[in-house]
Amino acid sequence: SSFQLDSISFEVDCQQIVTSINHIHFDLTKFGSIIGKCKNLLLFLSNYKVCFVRRKTNSVAHLLSKIINSYADLYNFNYISHCIFQKIMNELH
Template sequence: MTHNDGKEHWEYPRNGDLKVNTDAAIFTNSNRYSFSMVARDHLGELVEAKSSCKQGTIDPVLAEAIGIREALSWVKEHGWCGTAVETDCLAMVQAIRCSSVTLSYLGRVIDECKGLLAQLKERNVTLMFVKRSANKVAHYLARHSNSIADRSWRMEDVSPDFYRVMLDDLKVE
């Protein structure tokens, strides 16, 4: 871990930068999994949020890896610079930072994450581990997207519950 890993509370990014939180959820009863990503600016305001729910039974770590890969692709697609991508899955952050190669589907997703991070290095995009308490908004969205195929949100689209979770994140403790 680095000195920036393990934050317990959501922290504002620097002026002009963004923070993207990502999380995944498994729904065993319906054979589905989902992942979400939430981009916020230096004021804590929602830039955009996105979630996706897929059919299939997969390992939770693989779902987290897919969510991280999709978040990095999303950052690349938007051309965002100065972006910290945060996840509460320490195992994935460590695997992506590790130089070893794993020959499996999970290893392929990890390699794709490594490749995206290398491509985004000049844009100052980083991957960080945070505790679940600092990842509440992405966690909420992943848990509540079990019936939503693919969806994006802007500030005017969020539900009152989603908005409350975002506001709760911004409280300084």
């Protein structure tokens, strides 16, 4: 499926990930393999940026990580819960 999004901004609170995605270098470690797979997925997007944000300001990701850690098994989120939606809307304004 195609989302037809004009521009996507990925805000990441790990500087090493941002640097690895934004620069061309070869890393033969498991980390490098994961970054390579991420880069391949990003090729499907026409306009995106990956930028660093301090963990303190990345409240939506922090909330999501708390929720995800509360599940013992893998879970498919087919909807956005109200608390996450509210957090996203607050950050947009």
